Amino acid sequence: MGRQKPSKPGTRKYGTKTRYSNDTLQKILEEITTGRIGQREAARKYNIPRQTIVNKLKNKHSCKVGRPTVFTEIEERSFVQHCITVSDMGVPISIFDLRCIVKSYLDTCNRKVSCFADNMPGWEWGKAFLERHHSELSQKFTVNISRKHAAVNEDIISTFFLKYKDEIEGVPAENIFNFDETGFHDIPAKGKLLFRRTYRHPEKIENTSKSCFTVMFCGNAAGEFLPPYLIFKGKQKWTDWIYNAPPGTRMNSSDSGWMEQGVFDDWFETHFLPFALKKEGRRVIIGDNLSSHISIRTLELCEQNNIKFICLPPNATHLLQPLDVAYFSSLKKNWRDVLSQWRKTPEVKKKQCLPKGTFSGLLAKTLQLGEQTASSNLVKGFEKCGLCPVNCDRVLQCLPDYARNESSVMGSVGAEFKKYLETIRQSDLNVKCVKKYKLPIEPGKSVSTEDVRAFYENRELTRNNGRRRQSQIEGGENELRGELEFQQCGTSRPRSGPKTRGGVRARAATLRTLNRSNLPTDASESCILAELDVTRSMTDRMELVNSPIVIAEGNMVVEEELLTDMVNQPSTSEGDFHVNDYVIAVYEGKCYPGKVTAVEVRGNCVTFRISCMVKKGKYWVWPEREDSIWYRKDCILKKIDESCMKHINKRGMVHISDDLLCSSDEDI
Incomplete structure (x- = not known):
């Protein structure tokens, strides 16, 4: 005969489970002592062992029905109350979370429980805990609610x-x-359908x-x-x-x-x-x-x-x-x-x-x-x-309760539950959603036209002021770098100012800031720019832009006469390219035809804003949203005549000779 394989261990059995409570047993004993029912009849009617009834009548067992629990009645009652508390606060816990909290509680008390592996209760303890307190606790599927909705309170x-x-x-x-x-x-709609029991991935063929x-x-x-x-x-x-x-x-x-x-x-x-x-x-x-x-x-x-x-x-x-x-x-x-x-x-x-x-x-x-x-x-x-x-x-x-009386509940939570809440609840509900603009609306009150119109006007004014001030600051710093380059080379600055009056004021304010910092005459460009960032914040530079120009002595001198000429000088196109010229520009190694829409001097560099066309099939078209960026002069290959751009149809398609673009590629 072959060797018989050992049988696999089965599920652990804990004997017959008690199906009656201590109160029920006391009522049965009272009926027996008064003679209304006999012991055998009570055991058969209520499914209680007769020996248990005899032992209770003779006071041989004074303990409660069933095996004693690991924790006292007060401790278990505390666990129940805390589980209810955190669920009312919008942060319910699972059985696994409860087991982890109980382990932390035992470790804090320096208490060892032999039936728990490393003081960690098993899933069987959690299941028995729910059965003991089924009238107050139960597991339910949750519905998620966003943090913004949870912030709505009383x-x-x-x-x-x-x-x-x-x-x-x-x-x-x-x-x-x-x-x-x-x-x-x-x-x-989705619904329950019939499948083979061992089917792992139930699917239904239907277009959607x-x-x-x-x-x-x-x-x-x-x-x-x-x-x-x-x-x-x-x-x-x-x-x-x-x-x-x-x-x-x-x-x-x-x-x-x-x-x-x-x-x-x-x-x-x-x-x-x-x-x-x-x-x-x-x-x-x-x-x-x-x-x-x-x-x-x-x-x-x-x-x-x-x-x-x-x-x-x-x-x-x-x-x-x-x-x-x-x-x-x-x-x-x-x-x-x-x-x-x-x-x-x-x-x-x-x-x-x-x-x-x-x-x-x-x-x-x-x-x-x-x-x-x-x-x-x-x-x-x-x-x-x-x-x-x-x-x-x-x-x-x-x-929910957490939206009505959250502050009063927090004080009644135990130490371990409070630690859990501090890491979960506070991080969830203290998240602030930043909105770029918020309409002036009071919930429950009717909205007026004047408030909304004033809001849009103020928003547009704030946008324009921010852009203007940013361009003034950038103009002042670019002019400063240009001035430093000319001074280091030992040449004089040409009398051609920036495009806007704001850039002149920003340049003057920037230089005056450096004059007040008492830098040495041989200071390098990096030292001067570092001093500028340290001594003046963004707000201070904003105020300097709008302040009157003051002439100061030192290594950086701004002549009032020069500033007047720079302000009054008209804006002109510089270089070989002018506004409204058709050119071919290079972007990321590819050639694009376009039109010069603006010319600006940034520091000692001339830049051109070009609105480019896009390729559609074998023709070129102007995009619905203008594709316009700033180019340096060395990124513009050549100027082309408008006659080279032949209009094909009324949809705006333009034909440009491939030879013209190919010759441009060779220049690259």
């Missing part, structure tokens, strides 16, 4: 409703509108694409909807795109396929305004504070027609946007069902993308599928968001 919501209540007073429900756009993706269509929806607190407004990606609009759309639907197009400011102005003026003017009295429109939703044209129309434009707090649309809260979820579910049915038809199986003309028909079926519940869902959405009727407490109840 103060932000209360401040919004404080201003919103004054704006909404006396306005009926049918005059309170909410608008929001949403995207319809070409992704059919990444196309998305934007639709603007709007409705009031009385449950009335405006017809949808479709936004397609493209420059042209075709009638077959909305041939099968719901009645009253309008469409527009944009380069990105998303909502843009011009598209929103068109929606407000041609779609929303005719519907809103049918309502008598004051009207209110509520939406998010997206920059494309706020324009001077729209605000002027609001003021002319007695409409209040109110913006919601940033990142709070999941709490205060009625369409998001109560309508879009069911709408998207119906859309996925309709799209799945459309994808199953034989004539569609070969199509990869969803055509624009077909989308409007599928949208009409989707709206018809949810027509019975759409109105009631919108009304409930306004109620849940506390917008109509106004109820701030309704929204505050939806806030």
